[in-house]
Amino acid sequence: MGPTPDDTVRKRARQLREQLRHHNYRYFVLDDPEISDARYDRLMQELLEIESNWPELAAPDSPTVRVGSAPLEKFETIAHSVAMLSLDKGFSADDIPAFDQRVRRALKTDAPVRYTVEPKVDGVAVELVYRSGVLQTASTRGDGYTGELITPNVRTIAQVPLRLEEKNGVSAPSLLEVRGEVYMETADFKALNQWRLENDLSLFANPRNASAGSLRQLDSKVTAKRPLKIFVYGIGRVQGPELTGHCQALEFLEKLGFSVNPLVRCGLDADQAVGFFHELDAMRADLSYEIDGLVVKVDSYALQQQLGTTSRSPRWAVAIKFAALQEQTRVVDIIVQVGRTGALTPVAVLDPVSIGGVTVSRATLHNEDEVAKKDVRIGDRVLVQRAGDVIPEIVKVIDSWRTGEEKSFEMPESCPVCGARAVRLEDEAATRCINRNCPAQLKGNIRHFAAKGAFDIDGLGKKLIDQLVDRQLIASIADIFRLDVKTLEALDRMGPKSAQNLVDAIAQSRQIVFSRFVYALGIRHVGEHGARLLAARYETIEELAFADSRELEAIDGLGPVAAASITEFFSRAENLEIIRTLQDLGVEIVSEKQDAGKTADRPLEGKTVVLTGTLSSMTRNQARERIESAGGRVSGSVSSKTDFVVAGEASGSKLEKARQLGVTVVDESGFQALIRDGG
Numbered sequence: 001m002g003p004t005p006d007d008t009v010r011k012r013a014r015q016l017r018e019q020l021r022h023h024n025y026r027y028f029v030l031d032d033p034e035i036s037d038a039r040y041d042r043l044m045q046e047l048l049e050i051e052s053n054w055p056e057l058a059a060p061d062s063p064t065v066r067v068g069s070a071p072l073e074k075f076e077t078i079a080h081s082v083a084m085l086s087l088d089k090g091f092s093a094d095d096i097p098a099f100d101q102r103v104r105r106a107l108k109t110d111a112p113v114r115y116t117v118e119p120k121v122d123g124v125a126v127e128l129v130y131r132s133g134v135l136q137t138a139s140t141r142g143d144g145y146t147g148e149l150i151t152p153n154v155r156t157i158a159q160v161p162l163r164l165e166e167k168n169g170v171s172a173p174s175l176l177e178v179r180g181e182v183y184m185e186t187a188d189f190k191a192l193n194q195w196r197l198e199n200d201l202s203l204f205a206n207p208r209n210a211s212a213g214s215l216r217q218l219d220s221k222v223t224a225k226r227p228l229k230i231f232v233y234g235i236g237r238v239q240g241p242e243l244t245g246h247c248q249a250l251e252f253l254e255k256l257g258f259s260v261n262p263l264v265r266c267g268l269d270a271d272q273a274v275g276f277f278h279e280l281d282a283m284r285a286d287l288s289y290e291i292d293g294l295v296v297k298v299d300s301y302a303l304q305q306q307l308g309t310t311s312r313s314p315r316w317a318v319a320i321k322f323a324a325l326q327e328q329t330r331v332v333d334i335i336v337q338v339g340r341t342g343a344l345t346p347v348a349v350l351d352p353v354s355i356g357g358v359t360v361s362r363a364t365l366h367n368e369d370e371v372a373k374k375d376v377r378i379g380d381r382v383l384v385q386r387a388g389d390v391i392p393e394i395v396k397v398i399d400s401w402r403t404g405e406e407k408s409f410e411m412p413e414s415c416p417v418c419g420a421r422a423v424r425l426e427d428e429a430a431t432r433c434i435n436r437n438c439p440a441q442l443k444g445n446i447r448h449f450a451a452k453g454a455f456d457i458d459g460l461g462k463k464l465i466d467q468l469v470d471r472q473l474i475a476s477i478a479d480i481f482r483l484d485v486k487t488l489e490a491l492d493r494m495g496p497k498s499a500q501n502l503v504d505a506i507a508q509s510r511q512i513v514f515s516r517f518v519y520a521l522g523i524r525h526v527g528e529h530g531a532r533l534l535a536a537r538y539e540t541i542e543e544l545a546f547a548d549s550r551e552l553e554a555i556d557g558l559g560p561v562a563a564a565s566i567t568e569f570f571s572r573a574e575n576l577e578i579i580r581t582l583q584d585l586g587v588e589i590v591s592e593k594q595d596a597g598k599t600a601d602r603p604l605e606g607k608t609v610v611l612t613g614t615l616s617s618m619t620r621n622q623a624r625e626r627i628e629s630a631g632g633r634v635s636g637s638v639s640s641k642t643d644f645v646v647a648g649e650a651s652g653s654k655l656e657k658a659r660q661l662g663v664t665v666v667d668e669s670g671f672q673a674l675i676r677d678g679g
């Protein structure tokens with residue numbers, strides 16, 4: 001880069017500004033973005049860099065110095081007495097100490113500065129103005145100085161107090177301007193999008209856009225139907241109480257009856273803030289709402305004043321973003337995969353794209369109806385989401401990128417693996433291959449049979465199963481127990497040692513508890529939970545096989561669909577034959593009671609337990625079985641309904657959450673005592 005910018009740089013800056021303005025409009029005004037947030041952030045960073053390298057290119061109307069977008073004309077507007085600004089952004093934990101240094105340099109101090117650190121909930125900023133304790137107006141951020149008046153809409157949010165009562169030793173200030181984030185929980189967002197899908201309405205890209213779209217309605221009856229919530233995180237002006245810092249302000253707001261995020265941490269130094277960043281990142285997938293980072297704020301109001309603000313953001317706060325969950329890419333092809341039940345699943349082949357550090361090149365499209373409803377075509381630009389362990393999914397097609405060259409997908413009429421006819425039953429979403437000997441189904445069945453909650457055979461993975469079926473070394477699940485070292489040795493990437501290990505693992509798996517055996521059979525609609533319900537009711541596989549559907553339906557928690565599927569399964573001679581063959585080959589089914597030994601009483605009856613970290617005396621699955629045979633239920637996430645959290649080595653976010661919620665936490669020896677004697 002030179003002392004004066006050349007034409008290419010000038011041109012690029014102009015281009016970036018135009019693009020950013022366009023995307024601001026799509027995002028802030030239409031609530032319908034065309035690009036992922038991560039991509040938007042990259043464009044913004046590029047422009048910021050150009051403007052800092054060539055200050056003469058900076059412009060007063062550049063998106064780098066403006067907030068949001070002008071209010072929509074259809075709304076009345078209202079001026080904010082204190083500007084509602086944006087936040088400076090960082091994209092890794094290292095940006096926290098860097099921010100801390102900037103702050104201390106500006107304050108000319110070596111003493112540690114105390115920060116309040118908050119989850120950055122992905123929703124819409126609003127300002128609520130209360131006079132003498134009564135909600136007068138509510139508005140959006142708008143361009144930071146003038147917002148859209150949406151009072152009737154905000155009134156429909158149950159968590160927004162309409163009148164502030166004197167309570168918890170505090171009374172309503174004569175004037176109070178509260179800022180907060182209106183958001184939608186992830187499950188509610190999904191349900192809303194599902195409903196929109198079924199009613200041929202356009203989809204929201206994420207909970208943030210759904211919240212914004214719901215809030216910015218001319219008819220507050222529409223807003224009232226949307227499940228919106230709020231967390232408050234700041235104050236504009238206040239007359240009455242003496243508040244000297246941010247944390248104190250949050251406590252005050254909470255006492256007045258506002259909803260403050262329980263994960264907020266006060267009094268952290270920069271190192272502790274970094275620690276919290278990692279904790280929160282780990283907790284992220286377990287939260288019921290989306291967060292896209294955290295916000296670090298200098299706590300003291302006096303120091304905030306000293307630091308001041310720019311036209312776009314305060315100098316006393318920074319938002320550190322987590323890795324993105326969404327990216328945009330192109331659908332190169334739509335292929336069809338055949339699963340264990342014969343279901344043909346359309347899968348989008350994508351231009352590989354990195355989402356949160358993982359390269360994604362496929363996304364499931366579930367079934368024919370889903371493709372049709374989302375109208376995904378080959379060649380489309382789409383928004384793809386990958387969250388936690390969930391299979392990547394296409395959120396929506398970005399319509400504005402359509403060229404007309406895209407090709408529609410059609411479900412094939414025959415199985416792409418075996419060529420047999422594929423049919424769709426009237427009341428089903430799936431199209432299925434009707435060939436019971438379809439190699440794709442066999443592979444799926446074997447994978448399921450050998451998987452963790454079933455026979456749990458170490459070393460029998462996908463690649464090996466593919467080879468075994470393709471070379472016709474296995475024609476049914478029972479054949480697993482006929483494998484020998486010689487056969488296995490001859491396979492790709494197998495040696496004498498790994499072959500022996502696998503044979504040993506297979507031999508070891510022969511003894512199996514009843515519920516796992518039932519699950520391993522792969523009866524449709526019978527998952528691990530259903531299998532356990534059956535094991536609690538029946539003692540042997542023979543008893544189960546002869547159970548009639550009325551009796552099955554009566555089992556609490558099972559349901560008619562599973563019951564019908566079970567009777568159907570056992571009515572087939574070939575299934576009974578396989579079970580008999582498995583037993584002939586040495587599979588020994590142990591009843592749960594035998595397995596659990598003497599624990600006839602159920603010390604954890606009715607209790608909900610969450611496991612986190614690793615235990616030294618047993619695996620997760622074993623711990624789960626022990627809890628269930630003691631009458632308890634294992635849940636994946638901590639909530640106020642949790643009775644105990646069992647914290648093993650290296651337990652992370654769940655432990656943190658348990659502490660926040662005041663749930664009883666026990667260590668490994670405490671857990672042993674629990675399953676012996678109960679709580």
Ligand SMILES: NC(=O)c1ccc[n+]([C@@H]2O[C@H](COP(=O)([O-])OP(=O)(O)OC[C@H]3O[C@@H](n4cnc5c(N)ncnc54)[C@H](O)[C@@H]3O)[C@@H](O)[C@H]2O)c1
Pocket residue numbers: 023024026027028033034035036037038040041067068085086087118119120121122123124125126141181233295319
């Ligand atoms: N995809 C697109 O086309 C597109 C376009 C424009 C903007 N965007 C997204 O919006 C961002 C820019 O928007 P922005 O300027 O509003 O910045 P921002 O949303 O990143 O940060 C400011 C906002 O954070 C929110 N917030 C949540 N929790 C908070 C807390 N505890 N304390 C304070 N604020 C909190 C508030 O709503 C506040 O207005 C971009 O980084 C991008 O992610 C995307």
Ligand SMILES: [Zn+2]
Pocket residue numbers: 338415416417418419420433434435438439440
């Ligand atoms: Zn087939």
